[in-house]
Amino acid sequence: MPAKQLQPDPQQEALEWFSRLRQPGCDEGERQVFAAWCQAPQNAQAYAELETFWQQLQPPPARPRPRQINTRRSHLGKWLALLFLLVLGAVAYLYWPLMQRLGSELHTDVGERRSLRLPDGSTLHLDSASAMNVDLRGRTRQLHLVQGQVYLEVLLDGRAMEVDVGDARIQVFGTRLQIARYAHHDELVVLSGKAMVVQGGEQRLVSAGERVSFDGTRINTVQKADPKTADSWRNGRLRATDMPLGQVLERLAGYQGERLWIVDAHTAHRRVSGDFNLDRPTESLAALASAQHLQLHSVLGHWLIVR
Template sequence: MPAKQFQPDPQQEALEWFSLLRQPGCDEAQRQAFAAWCQVPHNAQAYAELETFWQQLQPAPARPRPQQISVRRSQVSKWLALAFLLGVGAAAYLYWPLMQRLASELHTAVGERRSTRLADGTTLNLDSASAMNVDLRGRTRQLHLVQGQVYIEVMLDGRAMEVDVGNARIQVFGTRLQVARHAGHDELVVLSGKAMVIQGGEQRMVSTGERVTFDDTRIAPVQKADLQTADSWRTGRLEATDMPLGQVLERLAGYQGQRLWMMDAQVAHRRVSGDFDLDRPAASLESLAAAQHLQLQGVLGHWLVVR
């Protein structure tokens, strides 16, 4: 069940309707449900704003070129075309994670935590802004972590289970594990049993109480994990013990829908410890910044710049 109740977000629901209505399988019942949803003025306004934004991103229809075009007008057109492409690229970069989540079978909103029980009895605990796809039909149960973090309580039913994370594949031999996708790497923590990370010709076996990080090119050595704090996020806390400052800031910024931009890369490697409230990320960020003598600045609601 969700850790806390959220008020309906017209902008978030508008994005979900926008995605659903453009899918081939959208039927008349769903369109009628959309029409009923639009009866609420706030909902209708949010969808209208989204449609306007989408139309602004569409290229203008081509027009016949005049026989003679001045050099000045040609240069202006090139600059306008470049500005348009930059705008489209920026919008795609900012909203691509959200579109990925909405296109996934299971997903959570920013700041939301959710527990889902699958048909085979396995329980998935999704962290904020996380997304997964699930396929339980074959002899090997397939999970795909698209974004965020998941705590998995596996129900053993005689079939194997694998978790795809980027270019890596995790073979599950235990009952409790946690998989996370961070900005620069992915991570596996085994709380009970064993799991093997496989990527290319490299592999690592991870046992109870151990963790390993990996990226698109390599798997790091296996390390001991702090099991008392590894899954503290499920209760709304981030219990950091000698954790890199950049990773703490990234988690807190992510809980309010922002990406982290560290102006000084050396600062990100500082080690910090503390207990941070994930349900009040802004207050936690302000407290941490004051303690570390940092300056925080939000940019366009999507970035958190740390100086």
């Protein structure tokens, strides 16, 4: 169940309609409901602004180069084009995670947690700012974790289940497991049963009570997991036991919609323990920064710089 209820507004509803209208299953009935929703002036304005922003993200059409141009104007045009590309890249970098989530079949907003039961009887618990795609039609049930973190309670129905995470594939043989995508690595924690991580020519079998991290180049050694703290986020808590400080800061910053930038790389490797409130990430970050003698700087509501 969501940890907090967000009051709907035209901008949020416009984002949801933007996603729904682009889903393959959107039918004429939903489009009629959308048309009725647009009758309200504030709704129509919110959706028009979103469409305008989306169009601005699209690359401009190529134009034929004139045969003769002034050299000075040519240099000015190049600088303007470079500036445009830099601005476009910055905007895409900031909003690409949001557009990815909206384009996914299942997703949660920043600070929201949600539980969903799939048609096969399995249950997904999605963490804040998470996104998944699900295909249960074949002989092998296919899931794809696009962003964030998910806790899976798998109902065994005689079919195999696989979860795609970046370049890796997780073959599920158990009933309870947790998969997370972080900034620089991904992680699997098995709470019941077993699961196999396969990437390229490597593979690791992970049993109940074990965890393994992996990235695009390697699968690390399987380690013991603490089942009492692994899924504490489902209750709105982050219980860290000898956890890298950078990972704790990343989780708390993500819960308020910010990306983390640590100036001193050694700071990220400090080990910390504690119990942090995910539903009050600003207070948790302030307390952690005070205890660790850190300075936090929020930039434009998108970055959290740690010094």
